[in-house]
Structure formats: C-alpha cells, structure tokens
C-alpha cells in the first residue's frame with residue numbers, strides 16, 4: 311500500500327520528481343527502441359479487460375507498481391502509432407517536444423473558457439495560430455480557433471454557415487417548423503465521414519448532404535456542383551455550405567478549390583475547406599499551388615495532430631469572420647459574466663465547449679523547436695519518400711498505382727498476372743502484413759478495386775522502412 315495515499319494532499323514532490331524522471335526516461339527509451347515492438351497490438355479483444363480488476367482499489371497503491379503495470383499490461387495492448395512502419399489511415403507525426411507541451415498543459419490544467427481564467431492559453435493560441443496562418447499564406451483576416459478534432463472543427467464550420475444563412479435556427483431550431491426548406495451541404499463523393507456525421511449532429515440529416523461526382527483523379531467536378539446547386543434552388547432548397555477537400559482521406563486528391571470558390575461566390579454559399587490532412591503542406595512553397603482558392607474560403611480546417619508533429623489532439627479552424635461563430639454560440643450565464651467581456655477573447659464563445667484544454671502550448675513548442683525550415687524539410691522528405699515508393703510500384707510488373715500521389719500517401723495494389731480475384735489477393739496481403747506486426751497498412755475501395763493505402767508521415771520514417779514494406783509486399787505475392 312502507498313503510505314502517503316491515505317493522507318490528504320497530492321503525491322509528495324520528491325516522489326513526483328523520482329517517478330517523473332523515470333517516466334521521461336521510459337518515454338525516451340520507448341521512442342528510441344520503438345521499432346522493436348510489433349506495429350499492431352497482438353492481443354486478442356478482451357485481453358486487457360480480463361487482466362484488470364473489475365473494481366477500483368480501496369486503498370492507494372504503490373505508484374512503482376502501477377508503472378510496472380504499464381509495462382506488463384498496457385504496452386502489449388498498444389498499437390504503436392509512432393512506429394515508423396505505421397502506414398495505415400494517416401500516420402501520426404508526433405514529436406517529443408509536442409509531448410512536453412502536453413505535460414505542461416496537464417500541469418497547468420487551465421480550462422480556457424474565459425480570458426481571465428486562462429490568459430496564457432487564450433493569447434498563445436491567437437499568436438501561434440497567426441504564425442501558422444502566415445506560414446500557410448492565408449489572408450490576414452483569417453482568425454483561428456483550436457478544437458479537438460477536424461470532425462468538431464467541420465461541424466462548427468457548418469453551424470457557422472447555417473447561422474450565416476440567417477434562418478433563425480439558434481432560437482427557433484429546426485423541428486416543428488414548416489417555413490424551413492431543405493438545407494443543403496455539398497461535398498465530393500470522396501469526402502470524409504465526419505461531414506456526414508456533422509450533418510447528422512446538426513439536425514440537418516444525411517439527406518441534406520449532396521455528394522458531387524468526381525473525375526478520374528477523384529477530384530470534385532465544379533460544373534456538377536454548379537448544376538446541383540441550380541437544381542436545388544429550383545426545387546426551393548437552400549444551399550448553405552460547400553466543402554471541398556485538399557487531401558481526401560481515401561486518396562489525398564485535391565478538389566479544385568479555386569473553381570469551387572467561384573461557384574460558392576455566385577450563389578452566396580459558405581465555402582469550408584477540409585485540409586485536415588494536407589493543410590500543413592501549405593507551408594511548403596512548391597505545394598502552395600494545391601491551396602489556390604483557399605484565400606476565398608470562409609473557413610478552413612487544418613490538423614497539426616495529423617501531420618505537423620503535434621500529439622493528438624489539436625485541430626485548427628480558421629474563419630474569415632469568426633464573429634459569426636460567436637453569434638452562433640456565445641451564451642454567457644451569470645456565473646461566467648466578467649467586466650472585460652468586450653475587450654478580450656473568451657474561448658467559450660466560439661463553440662459548444664465551455665472549458666478548453668491548453669493545446670496551443672504543444673504547437674508553440676513544435677514551431678519554435680523545428681522552425682518553419684525544420685517543419686518544411688520534414689514534410690518534403692515524407693513526400694519524397696512517398697514518390698520514391700510510388701516509383702517502385704510503377705516500375706514493378708506485379709503492382710500498380712491506383713491514384714496520383716500529390717502528398718505522402720500511395721494508393722496501389724498487387725496485380726500479378728494470372729490472378730482472377732485481385733480484391734481477395736490484396737486483402738489477404740494486407741491482413742498478412744498487419745498480422746506480422748512488421749508494418750501496418752490500411753485500405754480503401756477505388757472504382758470497386760480493393761486498394762492498399764500506404765501513408766508516410768512518422769517523424770522517424772526513413773527510406774529503409776519503406777524498403778521493408780516493399781520487400782514484405784513482394785514476399786507476399788510469391
């Protein structure tokens with residue numbers, strides 16, 4: 311039993327120090343030796359639960375023992391997102407300095423609702439987001455706000471678009487009204503599922519989401535978008551928001567944002583750009599072309615927790631006019647009233663959350679430690695490695711690329727001659743590689759074809775890691 315645990319007060323400072331050093335050493339070793347672990351956890355479902363007591367301990371336990379259980383019980387149940395051979399979904403790019411940021415955030419534990427309860431969080435957030443805005447080449451008037459995930463950022467953006475449409479929804483809601491026509495949100499057919507979930511959450515319903523056809527490169531066709539809006543207006547529907555994506559989830563295709571902006575401006579519709587994955591590459595001068603038209607957006611979401619070396623979670627929503635978000639969400643009960651309301655920014659006014667974590671500090675650490683140069687070089691290297699892998703695929707007789715590679719994701723499949731069911735073969739290859747623990751790939755379906763997705767984004771990834779996957783893939787078709 312932990313003797314101190316029965317006395318009032320926190321863990322004694324000397325114990326905190328001792329365990330704290332131990333934990334930092336542990337994490338440093340973990341990062342150094344991460345390649346020794348299987349990428350995907352090898353446990354069976356239920357294993358961890360079955361190894362933990364059904365109820366919490368009555369008496370406090372020795373913390374050394376708790377840490378021992380991290381090694382014994384938690385570690386085997388970890389899928390190592392930070393492993394350089396984690397190529398599924400979108401790889402995470404977390405850096406050690408980002409981890410330091412989360413340590414401070416937990417220590418200060420400020421709930422950034424009002425400026426006065428959290429001046430550091432409120433002001434650092436503004437500064438850091440403005441630094442990134444400048445790096446991304448977004449216009450001065452764009453102001454950012456941090457949410458946890460892109461799913462929430464996008465939901466907030468659609469809520470702002472709905473507010474801008476001036477339908478009295480904040481007060482009168484959407485149910486029980488016969489004066490409210492069908493509201494429409496538009497995206498490409500390759501849009502992330504978070505948009506579907508946002509329209510469900512906001513009470514618009516999935517029927518409000520109209521998915522626009524794409525070309526053979528999986529990019530939204532702006533003419534089809536214009537036709538859809540025209541048709542909807544003729545039917546008495548109200549278009550409120552269009553969501554082009556820069557870096558779609560399946561293939562990282564880039565919707566023609568500039569052309570889409572033209573359509574949005576013509577019909578007076580809010581344009582929200584989903585750049586959750588690829589947004590950070592706007593800081594690379596030669597990638598800026600993908601972002602043409604973003605300066606005409608009403609809002610844009612970027613996730614540093616995906617590809618800007620920042621631990622989960624940190625998603626940024628930039629808005630051309632953040633006042634609309636405030637108009638939609640500000641609600642100040644008596645117990646939150648302050649005398650400085652009109653002169654400061656209170657984070658609680660910009661969304662459904664009251665308290666907000668001090669997330670800006672980890673991005674601040676990342677930006678200061680790596681600088682624009684360091685971040686740019688790392689992102690460039692990921693893209694170079696992805697192109698290199700794509701060139702191996704292209705040169706091989708046994709594999710084929712299934713989508714262009716604008717960033718650092720390769721969509722491909724094994725296509726050896728003489729195999730009838732390529733979908734079954736590729737699924738089998740993926741499952742075998744994943745089960746081996748050597749690497750992790752995920753998949754999508756493109757034009758009915760089971761497609762392997764290999765994302766390059768770990769801060770530790772090197773050419774040898776991609777070579778390893780390539781060898782595994784070639785081994786799997788032999």
Ligand code: PLP
Pocket residue numbers: 400458459460461462502504555557558559584585586587613625
């Ligand atoms: N948008 C795109 C293009 C994505 O790829 C993803 C996740 O992969 C999301 C949104 C959702 O991100 P989050 O997990 O931050 O909600």
